[in-house]
Amino acid sequence: MPEGEYSVPSEEPLTWQRIETDDPVYKELIEKNKSVVTRHLFGLQELNTLKNIQDELEKNPEDGLFYKSVANSFLRTSLLELQKISYIDKGIGLENLIYEVMDDDEDVKKNLIQIFPDCFLKTEEMGLMIVNSYEISNNIEKIPLNLYKNILEIHVRNHQKHEKEITEKHLEMQAKLIKKIEDGISAGIFPLDIKKVKEKLSKIKVVAGDFLLYSDFNSQDGDYDPDNETAVLPTGEVSIVREDDLDFEHYQEYVYTHEMMHALSGIAVLGGKKNGEDFSETRLQRLGMRIEGKFTWLNEAITEYLTLKIFNKEDSNAYNNERRILQTMINKGVPESLFINAYFENQEPGKGSPAIKKLIKTINEKCGTRFLQIIDDSVDLYGLGLMADELTRENEK
Numbered sequence: 001m002p003e004g005e006y007s008v009p010s011e012e013p014l015t016w017q018r019i020e021t022d023d024p025v026y027k028e029l030i031e032k033n034k035s036v037v038t039r040h041l042f043g044l045q046e047l048n049t050l051k052n053i054q055d056e057l058e059k060n061p062e063d064g065l066f067y068k069s070v071a072n073s074f075l076r077t078s079l080l081e082l083q084k085i086s087y088i089d090k091g092i093g094l095e096n097l098i099y100e101v102m103d104d105d106e107d108v109k110k111n112l113i114q115i116f117p118d119c120f121l122k123t124e125e126m127g128l129m130i131v132n133s134y135e136i137s138n139n140i141e142k143i144p145l146n147l148y149k150n151i152l153e154i155h156v157r158n159h160q161k162h163e164k165e166i167t168e169k170h171l172e173m174q175a176k177l178i179k180k181i182e183d184g185i186s187a188g189i190f191p192l193d194i195k196k197v198k199e200k201l202s203k204i205k206v207v208a209g210d211f212l213l214y215s216d217f218n219s220q221d222g223d224y225d226p227d228n229e230t231a232v233l234p235t236g237e238v239s240i241v242r243e244d245d246l247d248f249e250h251y252q253e254y255v256y257t258h259e260m261m262h263a264l265s266g267i268a269v270l271g272g273k274k275n276g277e278d279f280s281e282t283r284l285q286r287l288g289m290r291i292e293g294k295f296t297w298l299n300e301a302i303t304e305y306l307t308l309k310i311f312n313k314e315d316s317n318a319y320n321n322e323r324r325i326l327q328t329m330i331n332k333g334v335p336e337s338l339f340i341n342a343y344f345e346n347q348e349p350g351k352g353s354p355a356i357k358k359l360i361k362t363i364n365e366k367c368g369t370r371f372l373q374i375i376d377d378s379v380d381l382y383g384l385g386l387m388a389d390e391l392t393r394e395n396e397k
Contacts, residue, residue, distance in 0.1 A: 014272035014281060018349040026269050026282040033228035034205055040232065041159050042085075042212040043152035046078045050149070075145045078152070083140045085212055091133035093212040098130055101154045108150055115142050155212075162235035163208040166252075170206045173256045177201070180257075180310045189309060191341050197264060204263050205230040206256070222255040224262040226287050231259040258307040258318075262288060265303070268347035288343050294376055297384060301326035302343045305336075321384035325375060328391040333366040334359075 019026065050071055057067040086094040102109035109128075113120055116139070119132040130136075143151075181197055184190040209222065209232035221234035233255055265288035271279035285292060290299040301322035308316055330336055341355040363371050378387050 014274060016270045016272045016283075018285075018347065019269050019271035019279065019282065020348055021267055021269050021346045023269060023271060023279070023282065025271060025279045029282055030227065030229055034230065040207050040213065041156060041210045042082070043078070043156045046074065047149075047152055047156060049074055072145055075148055076141075079140055079143065079145075079148055082212070083137055086133070086137040086140075091137060094137055095130050095133045096211050097151070097155060098133075098136070100158060101151050102128070104154045104158065105150070108147065108154065111147050112143075159208060159210055159235065166206060166208045166233055166235070169252075173253050174201050176253065177257055177260055177310070184310065189340065191344050192264065200264055201260060203229055204260065207232055208235045209233055211235070222259045224259040226262070226267070226284055229263065231256070231263065233259070254307065254311060254316075257310055258303055261303045261306050265289075265299075265343055266345040266347065286347065289339075295372065297322045297325065297376070297379055298372070299343075302339050306340070306343075321388040324388040325384075325391055328395050329363060329367055329371075331395050334362050338362055 053067050053071045053074070057064060060067070082094065082097075098112060102112065116132075116136050119130060119135050120128055121131045122128050178194070178198060178201065181190055181192065182194055185192055185194060205228070207230060211234070223232040224230070225232075233252055266286070267284060268286035268291075270283050270285045272281040272283070273279045288299040289302060290296050300319045304316060304319040304323055305326060308314070326339070330339075338355070338359045342359040345353060345355040347353050347356075360372065368374075375387060375391075
C-alpha cells in the first residue's frame with residue numbers, strides 16, 4: 001500500500017430476522033424514543049433560544065449589539081421557515097395562525113391589517129376575513145421582528161393551553177374507547193384481547209398537534225408514530241377535514257379513535273444483529289396493513305372503516321378514495337372480517353400469518369391474481385382518485 005494511504009475495515013452488515021413483537025430490545029427502543037423531545041410546537045424552540053440569548057445579554061451587556069444581531073437573525077430564519085410551511089400547506093397554517101393571534105390581541109390585529117391592508121375584508125356575516133394569504137406569505141418579511149416575536153408568544157401560549165386540555169381529556173377518551181372496543185369484541189367485530197388493549201392504550205403518549213406543523217395532512221388531523229408510541233391530536237377549532245356532524249370535542253375523540261386503531265393494529269418487528277452477537281437494532285416491518293412502506297392506502301382505509309364502525313357512522317370526510325377501493329373488494333365478495341382479522345394480526349417468528357395469508361388468497365380469488373400489488377403500483381403511478389374512479393366504474397358494470 002502506498003505510503004500515506006490506509007484502508008478502513010468495512011463494517012460487518014447486520015443480519016435481519018423476524019423477532020417477537022414484545023422483544024425487550026424493541027420495547028427498550030420505543031421507551032428511548034419516547035424520551036426524545038420531538039418538535040410538536042412551532043415557535044417554542046425559537047422563544048427558548050431567544051430567552052437564552054437574553055440571559056447572555058444580561059450577563060454581558062457590553063456585547064449587546066452582537067446578541068441583538070444573533071436574536072434578529074434567528075427570528076428572520078424562523079420567519080422564513082413559516083413562509084416555507086405556508087408554501088407547502090397552501091397557506092392553511094398561516095391563515096389559522098393569523099386568525100388565532102388577531103382573536104387574541106387587538107394590537108397585533110391592527111398592526112397586521114396596517115401592514116397588509118389589501119389582504120383583509122370585513123363582512124357583516126363573517127366579520128374580518130383573510131382574502132389573500134398568498135400575498136402575506138410572499139411578503140412575510142414585512143412583518144417586524146418584534147411583532148413576529150409577539151405572534152410566536154401568543155401561538156405558544158394558546159397551544160400550551162390546548163396541550164393541558166388534551167392531557168385532562170386523554171383518560172376520558174381512553175375509557176370511552178375501551179368500552180366501545182369491549183362492545184365490539186362481544187359483537188364479534190374485533191379479534192382482540194381486552195386486557196392487551198387496556199395495556200397498550202395505557203402506554204400511548206398523546207400530544208396536542210400544532211396546526212402549523214400538521215396542517216399538511218392530506219386526510220386526517222392526527223398522526224400516530226409507532227416508533228415512539230405517540231399520537232398527535234388536533235387542537236382548538238382548527239382542523240382540515242372536520243366532520244360536519246360532530247362538534248369539535250367529539251371530532252377530537254373521533255381522531256383519537258382513528259389513531260388508536262393504528263396503535264392497536266398488528267405489527268411485525270425485525271431484529272438486526274451481527275454474527276454471534278445479540279440483536280443490536282430493531283425496525284418495524286409492518287403496521288396494520290402497511291408493509292415495508294407499501295399498501296398505506298389499504299391500511300388507512302381499514303383504519304377509517306373501523307373508526308366509522310365504532311362511532312356508528314356511515315361515512316366521513318377522511319380517506320374517501322382509499323375506502324372506495326376497499327369497498328370494491330368487499331363488493332366483489334371479500335368478507336369484511338378477513339380485512340379486520342389481518343389488520344389486527346401480530347406476526348410472530350415461527351407462527352406464520354394465517355389471517356394475512358387468508359385475506360390475500362381470497363382477494364386473489366375474488367378480484368384477480370396480484371390485485372393488491374397491481375393497485376398499489378397503480379396508485380403510485382396514477383394517484384388514488386383515478387384508481388378509485390376506475391374501480392368504481394368497473395364495479396358498476
